[in-house]
Amino acid sequence: MIIKPATRVADVKEYYFSLKNRELAEINASRKADGKSPVINLGVGAPDRMPPAEVIGELCDVAQQASAHKYQSYRGIPELRAAFAQWYAKWYGVQLDPETQIQPLTGSKEGILIACLAFLNKGDKVLVPNPGYPTYASAAKMVQAEIVYYDLLPRSGYYPDFDALEAMDLSGVKMMWMNYPNMPTGAAASQQVYEKAVAFGLKHGIMICNDNPYSFVLNSRPLSILAVPRAMECCMELNSLSKAQNMSGWRIGMVGAAADVIAELLKVKSQMDSGMFRALQCAAVKALQQGQDWYDSLNAEYARRKELALAIMERLGAQCSRDSQGLFVWGRLQQDNPLIAGYHTEKTLGERMSDKLLYEYAVFITPGMVFGSNGNDYIRISLCADSVTLTKVLEQLG
Numbered sequence: 309m310i311i312k313p314a315t316r317v318a319d320v321k322e323y324y325f326s327l328k329n330r331e332l333a334e335i336n337a338s339r340k341a342d343g344k345s346p347v348i349n350l351g352v353g354a355p356d357r358m359p360p361a362e363v364i365g366e367l368c369d370v371a372q373q374a375s376a377h378k379y380q381s382y383r384g385i386p387e388l389r390a391a392f393a394q395w396y397a398k399w400y401g402v403q404l405d406p407e408t409q410i411q412p413l414t415g416s417k418e419g420i421l422i423a424c425l426a427f428l429n430k431g432d433k434v435l436v437p438n439p440g441y442p443t444y445a446s447a448a449k450m451v452q453a454e455i456v457y458y459d460l461l462p463r464s465g466y467y468p469d470f471d472a473l474e475a476m477d478l479s480g481v482k483m484m485w486m487n488y489p490n491m492p493t494g495a496a497a498s499q500q501v502y503e504k505a506v507a508f509g510l511k512h513g514i515m516i517c518n519d520n521p522y523s524f525v526l527n528s529r530p531l532s533i534l535a536v537p538r539a540m541e542c543c544m545e546l547n548s549l550s551k552a553q554n555m556s557g558w559r560i561g562m563v564g565a566a567a568d569v570i571a572e573l574l575k576v577k578s579q580m581d582s583g584m585f586r587a588l589q590c591a592a593v594k595a596l597q598q599g600q601d602w603y604d605s606l607n608a609e610y611a612r613r614k615e616l617a618l619a620i621m622e623r624l625g626a627q628c629s630r631d632s633q634g635l636f637v638w639g640r641l642q643q644d645n646p647l648i649a650g651y652h653t654e655k656t657l658g659e660r661m662s663d664k665l666l667y668e669y670a671v672f673i674t675p676g677m678v679f680g681s682n683g684n685d686y687i688r689i690s691l692c693a694d695s696v697t698l699t700k701v702l703e704q705l706g
Contacts, residue, residue: 384412439679446670494632
């Protein structure tokens, strides 16, 4: 390399699933050459079902229009911002001004980095959950902020322990990441927890960033932190069409926040892209208009899959909560688990079980260490494989 990389990426590693997908591709190529079936992937939370038919129809129709192929507004088309506002009013009971309090995103993952770029200086501190979505930490590292991990533990229901947070040195903390329904643990969103988070943010002058893409999955009562009184004074919320609308590859999300916050985010976003393809935005409007029947059908299917995932966890000797929400089942392994006794003992329990299943059973599940040290003894199974596939895994495990 002719020049040195920027120091801001020195502590940032390639995303775990990017690395793992390459390994799985190599394994599958070898298995194909040997006449074997590919690895069954129960790792990534990418929905396998189709979006609503009218959404795809709208995409195709608008793509036929000459005007659709021009640069679009950095703020998103008015119809999409209005659709997001109506969606929030209908399902979350939150009133957002589509002109000033909503910013469409190229997926909510983009919003995590934009928020860090817009509000964090070098040395500012960020509260990040452990276990939690790895991008919260990596985005903070890329802006050279200081990460302060806070524990999500079984004894507290995988919710933040605000008494423990109050006892910490909070000087310099500007931002706190939350995510409910939680990934990876499946803990449900809680009005009480949201109220505590808003009070905590107001008291200490901390921006509470709630990442909310799983709110409809295995949940009949979606919640938003923005519904809490005074939340708009200290909160922003990311949301997405990736999960509940089966549109992960479309990369359509949004952030809701006070007008001055949105204005700062737009400063950054407008330097990074030139607006989303109009056909995608028009199709997203249709997706946001789906009714109760769509979500009921979605969750009926995920409920069936969850039962099979729980059965797989039981067969692996992992302890799980049956009340989890979202796209994953989170299971805790014990040190004396006979399936991994003496197997790769230098690794965490989760890695040992993941390796065992991949290399001996051609099944990939995610080791919990990906999400932080508090996940070392855990494994995670995605519900983004159909019931036939999950049943096949049970059969392969014997």
